[in-house]
Amino acid sequence: MKVLFVYPRFQRHAEAHPELKKWVPMNEYLGSPSLGIAMMAAMTPDDIVTEFRDDRLSPADTPTDADLVAFSFFTPAATRALELARYFRAQGKKLVCGGIFPTMMPDEVAPYFDAVVIGEGEPVWAQVLADFKKGALQPRYQATESQCLDELPLPKVSLYLQKEAGAFQPDDYPVQLSRGCPMTCQACVLPYSMTRKMRDFSLDHVTGQLSQLAKAGKRACLTEDTSWFPGHATKHLKGLFSRMEAGGTPMNISYIGISMPMILTTSTATLQQAKRAGVNMFYLVGGFDPITMRAFTGKDPQALERAHLAIKKSFDCGIEPYTSFLLGNEDDDEGTVDRMLEFCASSGIRKAEFAIFTPYPGTPAWTRLVKEDRIIDRTWSRYNDANCVYLPKHLTPQQVTDGYLRLWREFYAGKDWSQASVAEKTIQF
Amino acid sequence: MTQASLTEVNGRIVAMIAQCASGVRAQDIKPTHRLREDLGLDSVGSMELLSMLAEELDLDVPVEEAAQVSTVEATLALAHRYLAQKQA
Numbered sequence: 001m002k003v004l005f006v007y008p009r010f011q012r013h014a015e016a017h018p019e020l021k022k023w024v025p026m027n028e029y030l031g032s033p034s035l036g037i038a039m040m041a042a043m044t045p046d047d048i049v050t051e052f053r054d055d056r057l058s059p060a061d062t063p064t065d066a067d068l069v070a071f072s073f074f075t076p077a078a079t080r081a082l083e084l085a086r087y088f089r090a091q092g093k094k095l096v097c098g099g100i101f102p103t104m105m106p107d108e109v110a111p112y113f114d115a116v117v118i119g120e121g122e123p124v125w126a127q128v129l130a131d132f133k134k135g136a137l138q139p140r141y142q143a144t145e146s147q148c149l150d151e152l153p154l155p156k157v158s159l160y161l162q163k164e165a166g167a168f169q170p171d172d173y174p175v176q177l178s179r180g181c182p183m184t185c186q187a188c189v190l191p192y193s194m195t196r197k198m199r200d201f202s203l204d205h206v207t208g209q210l211s212q213l214a215k216a217g218k219r220a221c222l223t224e225d226t227s228w229f230p231g232h233a234t235k236h237l238k239g240l241f242s243r244m245e246a247g248g249t250p251m252n253i254s255y256i257g258i259s260m261p262m263i264l265t266t267s268t269a270t271l272q273q274a275k276r277a278g279v280n281m282f283y284l285v286g287g288f289d290p291i292t293m294r295a296f297t298g299k300d301p302q303a304l305e306r307a308h309l310a311i312k313k314s315f316d317c318g319i320e321p322y323t324s325f326l327l328g329n330e331d332d333d334e335g336t337v338d339r340m341l342e343f344c345a346s347s348g349i350r351k352a353e354f355a356i357f358t359p360y361p362g363t364p365a366w367t368r369l370v371k372e373d374r375i376i377d378r379t380w381s382r383y384n385d386a387n388c389v390y391l392p393k394h395l396t397p398q399q400v401t402d403g404y405l406r407l408w409r410e411f412y413a414g415k416d417w418s419q420a421s422v423a424e425k426t427i428q429f
Numbered sequence: 430m431t432q433a434s435l436t437e438v439n440g441r442i443v444a445m446i447a448q449c450a451s452g453v454r455a456q457d458i459k460p461t462h463r464l465r466e467d468l469g470l471d472s473v474g475s476m477e478l479l480s481m482l483a484e485e486l487d488l489d490v491p492v493e494e495a496a497q498v499s500t501v502e503a504t505l506a507l508a509h510r511y512l513a514q515k516q517a
Contacts, residue, residue: 230484231488261472289473290471
């Protein structure tokens with residue numbers, strides 16, 4: 001038996017707006033696929049042959065001798081995933097899909113696939129394979145309980161590493177510390193796709209993930225803000241930093257995800273420990289938290305002050321804040337772009353990215369905007385943070401798009417990156 | 430926990446609340462005060478408070494449980510419950 005794993009392509013910022021390549025003097029960064037396929041491959045028994053196709057690197061719709069085709073995709077890749085599903089179904093293949101979009105929109109994808117996995121794939125993957133072998137795939141699979149993370153193998157990232165060539169040679173790959181989130185932020189799907197219960201990978205597992213990357217000459221990117229939550233989560237993270245400080249096992253981190261509230265609420269001692277452990281950059285995600293949702297509205301000086309404090313604290317600890325700004329939140333108006341640019345200049349941010357607010361299916365924002373009849377575009381490939389797919393409150397969709405492009409253009413205008421290292425001038429856009 | 434240490438811990442927690450709710454003095458805070466409505470403690474302030482409880486009292490209060498707390502006395506009760514668990 002053979003399983004073909006497919007990661008459908010999606011349009012990135014510079015593909016949606018090619019002028020960005022002219023304006024942004026950075027190396028374009030084609031990142032790793034998400035870990036979903038690497039985890040399913042790791043949980044596939046050795047007697048089953050596996051193949052992986054990254055549709056971003058070469059078109060996946062070519063003949064295959066696989067018996068089962070398994071897709072993993074998120075919203076920006078959904079349009080292409082459905083195209084590929086049509087192709088493989090015409091070849092007579094059985095198809096299964098999972099990932100964030102199938103989890104949030106199972107009815108939308110069901111007509112294209114023989115089976116849809118809702119939520120975490122690991123608890124049901126063995127059943128999917130067994131049912132397939134019996135010729136009895138069920139239309140839907142959904143675990144009744146969250147996956148116990150201690151039981152999981154390391155993700156099979158070798159599947160991705162083997163594909164490296166040309167434009168796809170990322171110097172970092174994702175690592176997971178935990179799953180789930182108890183918060184219910186407007187624009188985040190995590191509590192719904194991974195449940196509201198926070199679960200940790202053991203430090204041995206995390207060390208294993210980091211170590212297998214280091215052995216391949218790669219660094220790890222940790223994208224989770226949840227690891228900074230006070231209490232248990234921060235203890236877990238500090239445990240990892242302690243192991244990294246102690247040395248012994250080679251582990252290298254390119255960046256850790258964080259938000260401004262988490263920078264402010266985390267003690268300086270913990271941030272300094274992160275620095276000592278080798279964390280030199282934060283991927284500082286904005287636009288989802290109460291500080292960055294209000295700081296650039298012109299109506300909340302306390303939020304703006306807190307935003308400045310967060311950037312200063314990051315710099316004071318020696319960690320570069322690679323900051324992501326989101327345009328199009330409900331209180332953003334015609335002055336928001338100027339305020340963001342002024343903030344960037346006065347706070348000393350050197351590295352930034354800009355995105356358009358996108359109501360991803362399954363988020364509270366999506367539910368609200370559907371109810372208010374403010375979704376104007378359901379072309380999933382345009383749900384990529386680079387297009388305005390909803391009716392903003394105080395701006396037109398065109399103003400949001402123009403503002404987003406202006407942010408990219410003016411932020412990077414005149415910035416000299418000639419002395420920067422390759423890693424420093426590499427971003428994903 | 431003795432009455433003296435109970436009073437001392439309560440004083441420390443109230444001082445933390447005052448620090449997170451800018452513009453409020455610890456001596457003006459009453460047990461019945463509502464964190465958000467009376468003391469202006471927003472979600473960032475609440476997270477700061479949780480962080481202080483973790484750092485200064487070594488309390489591991491889950492974020493989801495802390496989010497249910499709305500008054501000063503409920504905050505004290507929650508903190509004491511976790512202190513008792515830690516000492517058990």
